[in-house]
Amino acid sequence: MLSLATIKDVAKRAGVSIGVVSRAFNNYPDISEKTRQKILKVAEELNYTPNLVAKNLSSKKQLTIGLITSGILDSSQKDSVNSIEVFKGVYTAIEEKEYELAIYLIDSNKQKRKSYAQFCRERNIGGTILQGIRTDDPYFKELINTNIPCVLIDFHLNNHTPLIGNVSINNIEASRKITELVLEQNHRRIAIMAGKKAAYVNNERLRGVREAFAAFGLQLHEEDILYGQFLEQAAYEETKKYLEKHRPTAIIAFSDIMAIGVMKAIKEAGLQIPEDVSVTGFDNIPITEFTQPPITTVQQNFFELGRQAALHLQEIMEGRAKGKQVVVDYKIIERDSVKPL
């Protein structure tokens, strides 16, 4: 039986007014312990629990948080793990503080019908986490011009306001470290399988590569930077084309999924990994452990990324902090895809 008891029922049965019931449930101090107990007891009997929709409408407090994610609907099953880990982290942190979660998934192939700001307004959303969004997305620009607090995962805004925070690993450093690892093994003919030119993390990682190169007195040439769009197939094709004219001893990929495409092309060219060509990835998706050979990569803790994003957003929403940059740890995982020269 779904007999939805309302605040009125509780009030009547407890012999008080609805105002008191409301205050009892919201832990107001100005209420006698005796009536509070009485009310809670009656509520228990009636199996009453406040209706969140009504609460949301009447309360001035914002109690729902948005999660706007692009690229999950159209991503490969192989790396959708990342998104779900982020989601789990966000969910965990939000549930703990009894916020509500509203999810908006953007299919980057389709034209999105509704603006992000509109999505938020319609649902009384008090703050939102964004992931996989492009900085030049007009809807994104519109959103950050509202006064809705935002936390960005894996990207960053230059002119950030106190309402905008962001969370990521130190991509420059991670990229530099894994490049150094390759360089230290005496590789010099190195190609980079980058992602999308416009992507923030892409440029950060490129910068890390350049720093590592510079530390070794080397320079990164444009022709050795391939763009695989963070896609397996594109990475495969780009590598194939590249191998027709070049013979690198190592390829550094900016995502595991691209590393897999890279490895496929290398093998098809009759080359061995890591004997002929070393390969590195980025993210540490589960498959990297099972490929031939297992891939040396950068482990990102996506759960923590999501969790920290939700935590920081709550800080901003509750006025406990201004938007800042939160950095999450990463870890280099050495497996068998890199071999000294």
Next chain:
Amino acid sequence: MLSLATIKDVAKRAGVSIGVVSRAFNNYPDISEKTRQKILKVAEELNYTPNLVAKNLSSKKQLTIGLITSGILDSSQKDSVNSIEVFKGVYTAIEEKEYELAIYLIDSNKQKRKSYAQFCRERNIGGTILQGIRTDDPYFKELINTNIPCVLIDFHLNNHTPLIGNVSINNIEASRKITELVLEQNHRRIAIMAGKKAAYVNNERLRGVREAFAAFGLQLHEEDILYGQFLEQAAYEETKKYLEKHRPTAIIAFSDIMAIGVMKAIKEAGLQIPEDVSVTGFDNIPITEFTQPPITTVQQNFFELGRQAALHLQEIMEGRAKGKQVVVDYKIIERDSVKPL
């Protein structure tokens, strides 16, 4: 600027009452085309869009659907793909019809704080999809005793009411087919790596195995049924123990993740796959393509499972259908983990 225009603003500016605006937005027929156009134009100018929270509260129609999932928070990254595919399917089907989605994730290790019925009541949820829930879960029992329509993914209820539907592949048949495939390769000493005894799909698949055995004039012995709890580690340990006393030529696993544990134990026993022992999986998670050897398995379309669940739930909620059993296609994927004897 977040200037949240309300229905009042539109009404005032269009020179009509809020009732008319509401009717214009909800496609009432009894409104002149002229004023409807006028209202839509003004709404556009004001960037107005109805507040869903208020709509949800005032409307008698149910416009949000729940998704209650257990086992995603505590599942391995390796097979959380399944859950996210289901989620994507559900999301896609729900968004299309402009329902709202409310997600409730249950950590099967922790004691859940809130009953499913309560979760639904608090949010005015009109119907819900359940996944990974145990039939003997008291909260589940409570929920199906309300009049909230439910669609169950991958499990089933005997005394089902017109408000309860369920979606899954034909597990008996799929299990029978893959067992036959092993049997046809002349394997006779076969062990089964089953999941959890209480799980619905587990028993269905067990039944499929028995049917296949019977068709070959064989019988399945209890001692050859191992229970790996749908976990890699448990499957590994059970296999290890089993191999100390038995020497099967094939092991049929009820999930890919368990097949991976099984394969690890086989390799550690100094045996080769498939030369010494053939192995099959179930689900077709991405990793199966990369293991050594790639695993022969049953492909489930989890996206479709989720999508059909949401579609069927909407039918029930809208009174267009009674709860029924929806069956989704599966496919046997033959790779290299099975070898004829």
Next chain:
DNA sequence: CTGTTAGCGCGTTCAC
């Protein structure tokens, strides 16, 4: 400490 009342933004009768 408690009751009353006015909203929150919208859907929905019921008159006109």
Next chain:
DNA sequence: GTGAACGCGCTAACAG
């Protein structure tokens, strides 16, 4: 066709 008025279930200010 349209407007006025009530109600959804709750919070929050105000009075007492």
